[in-house]
Amino acid sequence: MARNRFTHSLIWLLILPAWLACGVTAAADKARGVAIDPPKQITKNTLTDQEGRPAVFPAGQWQLVFFGFTNCPDVCPVTLHKAMQVMKQPGPQVAALKVTFISIDPERDKPEVVKAYVAAHGTGIQGLTGNLVATQKVGSEFEVVVRRYQDRETATPRFEHSAFLYLLDPQGRLVMFYPATVEASGITADIVRLAKAGK
Numbered sequence: 001m002a003r004n005r006f007t008h009s010l011i012w013l014l015i016l017p018a019w020l021a022c023g024v025t026a027a028a029d030k031a032r033g034v035a036i037d038p039p040k041q042i043t044k045n046t047l048t049d050q051e052g053r054p055a056v057f058p059a060g061q062w063q064l065v066f067f068g069f070t071n072c073p074d075v076c077p078v079t080l081h082k083a084m085q086v087m088k089q090p091g092p093q094v095a096a097l098k099v100t101f102i103s104i105d106p107e108r109d110k111p112e113v114v115k116a117y118v119a120a121h122g123t124g125i126q127g128l129t130g131n132l133v134a135t136q137k138v139g140s141e142f143e144v145v146v147r148r149y150q151d152r153e154t155a156t157p158r159f160e161h162s163a164f165l166y167l168l169d170p171q172g173r174l175v176m177f178y179p180a181t182v183e184a185s186g187i188t189a190d191i192v193r194l195a196k197a198g199k
Contacts, residue, residue, distance in 0.1 A: 036177070
């Protein structure tokens with residue numbers, strides 16, 4: 001676990017300069033996450049949902065997006081749990097929120113695997129996968145950092161990856177992202193504030 005904390009701290013230090021170069025600014029006083037200013041338009045891509053159907057991403061609504069893989073032992077379940085906590089908050093803005101999990105391991109994370117995984121974490125999560133090219137293209141737009149390696153004990157593929165929650169507005173623009181230190185209540189407050197402001 002200590003190694004994972006060190007790795008994710010290192011990934012944060014690596015990725016933050018890239019985001020700053022792309023126009024990330026410190027969030028306003030009332031914001032709990034890191035604001036993207038100006039918001040970054042995400043290209044529409046067709047991935048595959050947990051039912052095996054084509055799904056256009058991003059959808060035309062507020063979305064909280066997370067990249068991970070179903071064999072992740074700790075960070076992914078914790079992050080998805082936080083996303084579910086956000087969905088359980090009161091208010092019409094949060095009620096209209098879609099939580100989207102996108103696999104960074106599409107070779108193993110087939111639709112039926114993703115379906116079982118997101119269902120285990122609660123209702124209302126959309127799970128997306130696809131071919132390697134499509135998923136890597138989406139990940140690159142979010143500046144997701146991924147390192148693949150072989151587990152020495154099991155000889156199975158493992159991943160170390162950036163573990164942010166990303167907030168997209170209904171226009172498919174990335175407006176904010178959240179490191180692990182931000183609580184669900186803070187994310188909720190940002191969504192309500194931005195939605196009321198019409199952003």
